[in-house]
Amino acid sequence: MNVSADVSLRRSASSMAVCPVLSVQPTRALVDEKFQIVVRNLHPKQEVTVHSLHHSEDKDYWEAFGHYISDENGTVTVMEDASRGGTYTGTEPMGLLWSLRPIPGSRHGLRMRKKNVLSPMVVNISVYKGHMNQGFSEEAALATVVTERWYLAPGVQRVDIREQGVKGTLFIPPGPGLFPAVLDMWGGGGGLVEYRAALLASHGFVALALQYLTPNKERTLDIETGYFEMAYHILQSLPQVSSDRVAVLGLSFGASVTLTLAAYSKTAKPRCCVCISGSHVHPVNKTLFEFFQLMNQSLAKSRIDENNHVIWRDVILPIPTEPDLKVDVGKIKCPLLVVIAQDDQSWATVESTEDMEQIMERSGNRHLLTVLSYPDAGHLIEPPYTPHIRFSNFINQHNREKVIMLWGGQTKPHADAQEDAWEKILLFLQKHLYQDIPPEAKL
Amino acid sequence: MTWTPLYLLECQLRAVGQLRVSLHRKMCNRQAQVRWRSAGRPAPLLTARPTRALVDEPISIEAHHLPSHTPITVRANLTSEDGDLWEALSHYYTDAKGAVNLMRDPSMGGSYVGCEPMGLFWALQPVPGSREGLRLRKRDVETPYAVHLSLLEGHVNPEDTRGKGSEEGQELAKTVVDRWYMAPGVRRIEVRQNGVVGSMFLPPGPGPFPAVLDLWGMGGGLVEYRSALLASHGMASLALAYFGHKDIPGPLNRINVGDSYFRAAFQLLQKHPQVCEERIGVMGLSFGVYLSLWIASQLSVKPRCVVGINGPLGSFNTFSSEDGQQESFEENQRHWSYDEQGYVSFREVSLPSNIPSENYAKVEDMCCPLLYIVGKDDLSCASLENADEIEKRLHAAGKSHLFTRLSYPGAGHLIEPPYAPNARVSLWTTRPAKLFPPEHIRT
Numbered sequence: 001m002n003v004s005a006d007v008s009l010r011r012s013a014s015s016m017a018v019c020p021v022l023s024v025q026p027t028r029a030l031v032d033e034k035f036q037i038v039v040r041n042l043h044p045k046q047e048v049t050v051h052s053l054h055h056s057e058d059k060d061y062w063e064a065f066g067h068y069i070s071d072e073n074g075t076v077t078v079m080e081d082a083s084r085g086g087t088y089t090g091t092e093p094m095g096l097l098w099s100l101r102p103i104p105g106s107r108h109g110l111r112m113r114k115k116n117v118l119s120p121m122v123v124n125i126s127v128y129k130g131h132m133n134q135g136f137s138e139e140a141a142l143a144t145v146v147t148e149r150w151y152l153a154p155g156v157q158r159v160d161i162r163e164q165g166v167k168g169t170l171f172i173p174p175g176p177g178l179f180p181a182v183l184d185m186w187g188g189g190g191g192l193v194e195y196r197a198a199l200l201a202s203h204g205f206v207a208l209a210l211q212y213l214t215p216n217k218e219r220t221l222d223i224e225t226g227y228f229e230m231a232y233h234i235l236q237s238l239p240q241v242s243s244d245r246v247a248v249l250g251l252s253f254g255a256s257v258t259l260t261l262a263a264y265s266k267t268a269k270p271r272c273c274v275c276i277s278g279s280h281v282h283p284v285n286k287t288l289f290e291f292f293q294l295m296n297q298s299l300a301k302s303r304i305d306e307n308n309h310v311i312w313r314d315v316i317l318p319i320p321t322e323p324d325l326k327v328d329v330g331k332i333k334c335p336l337l338v339v340i341a342q343d344d345q346s347w348a349t350v351e352s353t354e355d356m357e358q359i360m361e362r363s364g365n366r367h368l369l370t371v372l373s374y375p376d377a378g379h380l381i382e383p384p385y386t387p388h389i390r391f392s393n394f395i396n397q398h399n400r401e402k403v404i405m406l407w408g409g410q411t412k413p414h415a416d417a418q419e420d421a422w423e424k425i426l427l428f429l430q431k432h433l434y435q436d437i438p439p440e441a442k443l
Numbered sequence: 444m445t446w447t448p449l450y451l452l453e454c455q456l457r458a459v460g461q462l463r464v465s466l467h468r469k470m471c472n473r474q475a476q477v478r479w480r481s482a483g484r485p486a487p488l489l490t491a492r493p494t495r496a497l498v499d500e501p502i503s504i505e506a507h508h509l510p511s512h513t514p515i516t517v518r519a520n521l522t523s524e525d526g527d528l529w530e531a532l533s534h535y536y537t538d539a540k541g542a543v544n545l546m547r548d549p550s551m552g553g554s555y556v557g558c559e560p561m562g563l564f565w566a567l568q569p570v571p572g573s574r575e576g577l578r579l580r581k582r583d584v585e586t587p588y589a590v591h592l593s594l595l596e597g598h599v600n601p602e603d604t605r606g607k608g609s610e611e612g613q614e615l616a617k618t619v620v621d622r623w624y625m626a627p628g629v630r631r632i633e634v635r636q637n638g639v640v641g642s643m644f645l646p647p648g649p650g651p652f653p654a655v656l657d658l659w660g661m662g663g664g665l666v667e668y669r670s671a672l673l674a675s676h677g678m679a680s681l682a683l684a685y686f687g688h689k690d691i692p693g694p695l696n697r698i699n700v701g702d703s704y705f706r707a708a709f710q711l712l713q714k715h716p717q718v719c720e721e722r723i724g725v726m727g728l729s730f731g732v733y734l735s736l737w738i739a740s741q742l743s744v745k746p747r748c749v750v751g752i753n754g755p756l757g758s759f760n761t762f763s764s765e766d767g768q769q770e771s772f773e774e775n776q777r778h779w780s781y782d783e784q785g786y787v788s789f790r791e792v793s794l795p796s797n798i799p800s801e802n803y804a805k806v807e808d809m810c811c812p813l814l815y816i817v818g819k820d821d822l823s824c825a826s827l828e829n830a831d832e833i834e835k836r837l838h839a840a841g842k843s844h845l846f847t848r849l850s851y852p853g854a855g856h857l858i859e860p861p862y863a864p865n866a867r868v869s870l871w872t873t874r875p876a877k878l879f880p881p882e883h884i885r886t
Contacts, residue, residue, distance in 0.1 A: 019648065028623070028626075029495070124628075148495070153494045154621050174617045177486055204490070242485040
């Protein structure tokens with residue numbers, strides 16, 4: 001990909017002209033921090049395109065762009081001015097990140113996920129003349145700035161955990177501690193996904209990213225509640241961790257695990273829990289393997305849309321009434337934050353949450369529940385400014401089948417949901433893990 | 444340190460090795476002390492954003508989850524490339540919510556007082572017991588400074604934190620920020636071409652860029668960090684060596700280059716394919732000001748503008764034209780003056796009245812704007828007098844409109860990029876041992 005221009009051509013074309021000044025502040029940031037983009041030294045009322053380009057770890061190119069018109073001083077201020085077209089419109093300071101999409105001609109069904117959190121995500125921000133929609137690689141940019149987006153703050157330590165059969169990655173903030181901690185779990189896609197735990201640690205929590213589904217030959221025969229309890233125990237027992245201030249956070253299938261722990265575990269007593277895009281519809285007292293076998297039977301209810309994308313939304317519908325088919329959330333004793341997307345096409349989280357509310361109402365613990373429900377957002381509620389993924393390649397962990405899964409959501413509402421949800425998740429964790437000091441601990 | 448009876452007792456007991464200094468601190472400190480290590484209570488949270496910033500970008504530092512109205516100290520530590528430890532600390536009180544915000548709250552003591560969001564950076568000083576005459580200058584601009592920020596219990600002073608045991612002002616929390624001179628994508632290019640010795644820094648992107656020829660003073664060598672920072676702001680910059688550099692032929696204690704050298708450097712910038720040849724400025728500090736004025740008035744090159752910081756318009760030693768070879772700088776010592784501590788000041792050397800007028804740069808022949816920056820407490824160069832003389836000469840030539848002066852009361856000689864620590868005295872390479880350049884911290 002030829003990012004730099006044919007310079008000699010440029011030079012002879014206009015020897016008097018100097019490039020506009022493009023500034024991005026800060027150039028190096030955490031992924032949940034905003035940046036400010038300003039273009040100066042344009043002509044007044046000049047049409048320009050502000051463009052972002054990212055070369056992913058999987059070697060795909062992602063881009064986003066907005067169409068702007070400079071003011072009478074020849075300045076474009078992205079956080080104040082409205083984009084009139086492109087991959088986002090309106091006044092969107094972070095649109096160049098959350099509307100990133102694979103460039104034309106890319107492989108199908110891509111999803112952007114950082115594997116190596118020790119290096120940043122590098123995004124090139126450029127300004128082009130005119131309002132362009134394609135062909136950015138053939139055109140010389142007027143100016144370019146390189147920015148770094150980090151999941152890991154300086155000083156945060158990354159430690160591999162292979163202990164008592166538990167596999168995960170631990171992230172420890174700098175400083176003497178003691179720190180509250182979060183057990184961080186992803187969903188049915190499996191593997192060891194570190195970036196959210198890294199980001200949590202960058203906000204002052206010891207975080208353990210847990211692997212419990214291996215996307216290869218190993219069978220998930222043994223994984224049952226004991227595995228998660230052991231992971232919780234390992235986290236809680238760390239010398240840097242304040243043992244009564246441990247939370248569990250899970251997305252999708254990980255949310256079901258979270259609810260199971262919170263409701264039934266005799267040993268794991270989280271101080272609070274966060275469930276993202278998850279459901280309580282999950283057979284009780286079954287191993288993971290047994291669960292996937294049951295799932296396989298229910299998959300007959302999955303549908304295919306007009307694009308051949310698989311929709312799993314109906315698989316758990318109707319919400320069962322049998323008690324052994326869903327977690328008894330009435331037994332939960334800690335604050336619970338439930339984050340759901342109203343256009344979730346993968347899991348019936350809206351219906352599940354309604355059922356959960358009723359159960360908790362009857363059990364008298366409804367006051368522990370806070371629900372964040374986002375219209376037109378999809379299943380994959382990720383850290384803020386992560387590109388919205390409406391569908392992507394997915395490997396069914398049990399039968400190894402490769403499908404394209406429909407996650408749902410529309411880009412702008414989904415981006416808003418991610419930004420709002422993350423802020424509220426951090427506030428929720430800080431409130432229950434950092435504050436909320438019992439009276440006897442005060443002096 | 445006050446020699447209270449308590450302190451004397453502590454000294455005796457320390458000789459026996461029984462009393463911990465922390466106990467002494469707590470006894471003498473009249474303010475409430477808070478115990479953090481009891482009952483698994485989590486530590487408070489110290490945050491700094493952005494975590495990886497350019498050295499001229501301000502940072503927001505906050506502390507949360509402390510008790511209300513409690514004294515705390517925020518400390519910054521930095522280990523220089525030479526292994527010296529630099530430190531700054533400031534005393535705050537938490538607000539009613541148990542928070543401190545350095546953007547809003549005043550420091551009550553320590554390395555600085557008042558509301559100073561970046562005080563922990565510009566007030567960095569070598570810790571007590573360090574070698575004398577240190578100056579913080581980054582040689583490797585491609586790596587950042589890692590600054591460790593800590594939250595300490597109570598109001599702690601620098602002498603309390605050194606070598607008296609680790610309990611003094613217990614560290615409650617910590618975070619790390621990286622400070623960079625180079626933005627991502629900036630390219631550093633070593634220049635050894637046409638006899639020119641320097642380092643060029645190019646912004647990312649196609650250009651063409653305006654450029655700066657960057658000149659330092661008689662400290663010699665090659666100082667790169669200001670050029671790196673300029674390139675991080677969209678200007679190509681050539682940091683030029685002209686004195687005391689091993690790659691320039693001739694004795695290290697003489698200036699062995701003349702007109703042709705500086706002309707070659709300027710033209711090297713002009714000819715660079717990514718530099719806009721009509722938009723080159725010259726920036727000089729100290730003796731570099733004289734060179735900048737000389738370049739702008741007497742060589743056949745045409746800079747677009749000149750920035751001069753605390754420098755003379757003339758050289759005491761004859762600066763011969765084509766091939767350099769002037770008297771050694773320190774051979775003419777009759778105008779050196781000394782203060783009561785034995786520090787030398789070069790101020791008298793640069794007084795216009797001490798310099799033969801035929802040795803002045805002919806500023807009246809300049810055709811481009813000049814920004815002259817004066818530190819009014821400059822004890823190394825007679826900046827004020829030189830500014831006046833330059834202004835007078837330009838006025839006489841009908842060119843007053845070219846001259847702009849910025850004057851800073853209390854500022855010393857070494858006006859560096861912002862938030863850099865000040866060095867009131869620093870080591871000089873020549874005899875005598877110490878130089879007396881700058882002045883009060885917080886300038």
